[in-house]
Amino acid sequence: MLKILGRNNSVNVMKVTWVAEEMGVPFERVDIGGAFGGNDQPEYLAMNPNGKVPTVIDGDLVLWESHAIVRYLAAKHDFGGIYPEDLKARANLDRWMDWTHTELSTPMRDVFWGLVRTPPEKRNLDQIRAGVEGAAAAFRKLDAQLEGKAYIGGDRLSMAEFPLGGFVHRWFGVAIENRPDDMPNLRAWYDRLCARPAYRKHIADIPIT
Ligand SMILES: N[C@@H](CCC(=O)N[C@@H](CS)C(=O)NCC(=O)O)C(=O)O
Structure with a gap:
């Protein structure tokens, strides 16, 4: 299942949870960043060297940068719709x-x-x-x-x-x-x-x- 790492009050995490929900893609979200911390830990930095949220894990893909994530999920799950073919x-x-x-x-x-x-x-x-x-x-x-x-x-x-x-x-x-x-x-x-x-x-x- 898609994993979204990041606290839900982050404007950048919201972009990703909203697009996944809108397309009916099941996901698990983990509280990281802000008061929850964790984004300065070596295991997180190994996935996202910026130490920012969100990061997503989709199978063997680890991806950061919220807009790249939105584009990836939209192209994967709704090509020709939310992600236009034209x-x-x-x-x-x-x-x-x-x-x-x-x-x-x-x-x-x-x-x-x-x-x-x-x-x-x-x-x-x-x-x-x-x-x-x-x-x-x-x-x-x-x-x-x-x-x-x-x-x-x-x-x-x-x-x-x-x-x-x-x-x-x-x-x-x-x-x-x-x-x-x-x-x-x-x-x-x-x-x-x-x-x-x-x-x-x-x-x-x-x-x-
Ligand atoms: N350009 C990055 C920016 C990510 C970013 O700045 N995230 C903020 C939250 S909105 C963050 O990680 N702040 C540190 C923290 O939450 O601890 C993206 O779009 O994903």
Whole structure:
């Protein structure tokens, strides 16, 4: 059975548990990282030299990097569906996956760590404000992409949704003062994700900690 190593409140682990659940792939998840530790141990570092989560074990394959894992599982279990066969459709989704890492994750990290994992007296308010502005600027681009579409690639859930699911939940779920509210397509897409049982189980119903 597929084994997923990583704590369930990690935005990077959520990408993997959600895609596996969505495709009906049975898996066992092991708490590693954060308060659970274990990711600095030699046996873990032998599998993942970065000491980060997630890592997955699928038979004789050991794989790290959440987006590589999402692509691998989607191609293995839903080729032609969540993982499109058409090269151009796939390239479109690939760019939104890469964009999540390059454009969105840094401002969202500043928002999330600042407001959720830092006590009020220690918060860097300028950094949090800049994070909110940066995340809003990025999310406006996603909002534009979603115009007239149910999902990022069109009318069906795709591999590009999985990296973004945890971030959009934090965007709407963290108490952000004056959160910009000018992205109706983003909100509708988030509500659509929340209607999916697999998304609720692995993202929306997990406390933001
Ligand atoms: N680029 C990596 C980043 C992985 C990453 O930064 N994971 C964080 C959790 S979200 C981590 O392992 N932090 C240390 C810990 O949990 O102890 C990926 O996408 O898999």
